[in-house]
Amino acid sequence: MxxxxxxxxxxxxxxxxxxxxxxxxxxLNPIVVGSSVLAIKYKDGVMLAADTLASFGSLARFRDCExxxxxxxxxxxxxxxxxxxxxxxxxxxxxxxxxxxYTNDGHVLKPPNIYEYLSRLTYGKRNKFDPLLNSxxxxxxxxxxxxxxxxxxxxxxxxxxxxxxxxxxxIAQPILRKVVEGRENTITEEEAIQVLEDCEKILYCRDxxxxxxxxxxxxxxxxxxxxxxxxxxxxxxxxVKFGKYGNFK
Amino acid sequence: xxxxxxxxxxxxxxDNFQRNVSLEQKGIRIPKPIKTGTTIAAIIYKxxxxxxxxxxxxxxxxxxxxxxxxxxxxAPNIYCCGAGTAADTEFTTALISSQLELHxxxxxxxxxxxxxRSMLCQMLFKYQGHVSAALIIGGYDVNGPNLYxxxxxxxxxxVPFMTMGSxxxxxxxxxxxxxxxxxxxxxxxxxxKDAIDAGIFNDLGSGSNVDINVIEKDKVDIYRNYYKPNExxxxxxxxxxxxxxxxxxxxxxxxxxxxxxxxxxMDIS
Numbered sequence: 058m059x060x061x062x063x064x065x066x067x068x069x070x071x072x073x074x075x076x077x078x079x080x081x082x083x084x085l086n087p088i089v090v091g092s093s094v095l096a097i098k099y100k101d102g103v104m105l106a107a108d109t110l111a112s113f114g115s116l117a118r119f120r121d122c123e124x125x126x127x128x129x130x131x132x133x134x135x136x137x138x139x140x141x142x143x144x145x146x147x148x149x150x151x152x153x154x155x156x157x158x159y160t161n162d163g164h165v166l167k168p169p170n171i172y173e174y175l176s177r178l179t180y181g182k183r184n185k186f187d188p189l190l191n192s193x194x195x196x197x198x199x200x201x202x203x204x205x206x207x208x209x210x211x212x213x214x215x216x217x218x219x220x221x222x223x224x225x226x227x228i229a230q231p232i233l234r235k236v237v238e239g240r241e242n243t244i245t246e247e248e249a250i251q252v253l254e255d256c257e258k259i260l261y262c263r264d265x266x267x268x269x270x271x272x273x274x275x276x277x278x279x280x281x282x283x284x285x286x287x288x289x290x291x292x293x294x295x296x297v298k299f300g301k302y303g304n305f306k
Numbered sequence: 307x308x309x310x311x312x313x314x315x316x317x318x319x320x321d322n323f324q325r326n327v328s329l330e331q332k333g334i335r336i337p338k339p340i341k342t343g344t345t346i347a348a349i350i351y352k353x354x355x356x357x358x359x360x361x362x363x364x365x366x367x368x369x370x371x372x373x374x375x376x377x378x379x380x381a382p383n384i385y386c387c388g389a390g391t392a393a394d395t396e397f398t399t400a401l402i403s404s405q406l407e408l409h410x411x412x413x414x415x416x417x418x419x420x421x422x423r424s425m426l427c428q429m430l431f432k433y434q435g436h437v438s439a440a441l442i443i444g445g446y447d448v449n450g451p452n453l454y455x456x457x458x459x460x461x462x463x464x465v466p467f468m469t470m471g472s473x474x475x476x477x478x479x480x481x482x483x484x485x486x487x488x489x490x491x492x493x494x495x496x497x498x499k500d501a502i503d504a505g506i507f508n509d510l511g512s513g514s515n516v517d518i519n520v521i522e523k524d525k526v527d528i529y530r531n532y533y534k535p536n537e538x539x540x541x542x543x544x545x546x547x548x549x550x551x552x553x554x555x556x557x558x559x560x561x562x563x564x565x566x567x568x569x570x571x572m573d574i575s
Contacts, residue, residue: 231479
């Protein structure tokens with residue numbers, strides 16, 4: 058099966074294969090990947106959710122991969138896409154946090170700073186044809202209210218009260234928007250947990266690269282709290298329970 | 307002169323293949339089909355089936371029709387939602403609808419869903435996916451309410467709820483969240499409306515209004531434009547120009563018709 062005979066023959070970029078060329082030093086295609094990340098703003102702050110799966114193509118390779126990463130005291134970074142690039146980014150952010158610490162000037166890295174940093178980083182790398190193949194969700198609490206931003210692999214960035222990456226953008230985003238939009242200051246923690254749980258359940262049903270265990274991160278004035286892995290009950294009785302199992306009945 | 311009509315040969319017809327290849331090599335592109343870019347959804351509830359669809363037809367990035375009808379008639383007790391290429395869904399359903407009518411006259415019985423399903427999937431398979439019609443057939447027959455989804459390549463699924471089209475993921479999320487067995491009629495209509503609504507507002511290929519069809523035993527209710535969340539705001543002022551805005555400099559009236567009284571003999575030479 059030749060997938061590339063139609064369309065752009067220069068994509069995906071192929072490694073140069075003659076003996077005189079240098080080895081490739083950039084991620085060409087995402088290899089080990091994470092699926093969707095969901096995030097919403099609610100009354101007390103923001104909440105993120107991501108399943109704990111890192112897939113290797115169609116193989117569910119790493120079922121305990123933590124895709125929600127704490128940065129400093131008030132920010133959580135969620136990532137979907139290539140895991141190696143995510144690990145590179147978290148390493149960079151670690152270095153950044155340490156540098157801020159030993160500079161010791163009373164300033165700390167806040168969510169908008171992390172957001173801006175990642176936005177510049179990804180855009181710069183994309184311009185050099187060496188992209189970070191990730192979709193990042195930056196969630197945090199700053200200045201008395203929640204902060205929620207998205208940074209993509211092209212350097213696109215925006216802020217919104219609901220964010221969903223990957224297949225979640227098609228499946229979960231409509232639900233998040235319906236429940237959250239307009240009610241960011243009144244939606245309670247229980248409702249927020251419920252809507253994220255519902256969406257993770259639906260994603261487990263309809264996303265072919267998902268898992269029934271997910272992590273949740275809550276960022277409020279009190280700080281960061283990453284909980285999980287929580288289990289999701291999948292309902293596979295569709296059709297059978299209903300008595301409609303099988304075709305041509 | 308007598309011409310003899312040739313009996314159509316069975317099987318696939320590849321006569322135009324060589325011509326198409328040579329045309330393409332000359333640089334002539336096959337015109338891109340117009341897709342509907344759609345959200346269609348249907349569910350089975352306690353007493354029947356409820357079908358829903360948005361009303362936007364797109365031609366690339368342009369909205370070709372702001373209020374088209376995507377729920378097609380197949381039989382008095384069977385209706386079909388269609389996504390994909392507009393012409394394909396329109397003509398395929400019309401063709402099968404007329405075949406079903408002839409079938410009804412032959413059998414003398416109410417059409418069954420499985421008949422409609424078989425005719426559609428066999429036709430679509432014959433065309434190997436080139437007829438880009440993704441259909442959801444819903445109806446009420448002797449076996450009760452039933453729902454089938456038919457894919458462009460000819461595969462069929464018998465399902466309790468289904469969505470199709472570019473907005474199908476948004477609509478399916480709504481169904482996965484809230485569908486239960488044995489919903490009441492109004493609950494079912496509300497659920498389908500919410501699903502199409504999710505497609506309309508979260509998918510760029512879908513938009514405008516929601517059409518709903520409810521099929522129960524011996525009863526069909528068609529709610530064209532059941533829900534209109536995108537009505538154009540009324541114009542705030544009257545923008546007509548007053549008489550006299552353009553000054554009249556000169557007036558000249560000529561009679562085009564000349565009316566004469568009398569009788570003239572008809573010229574029959």
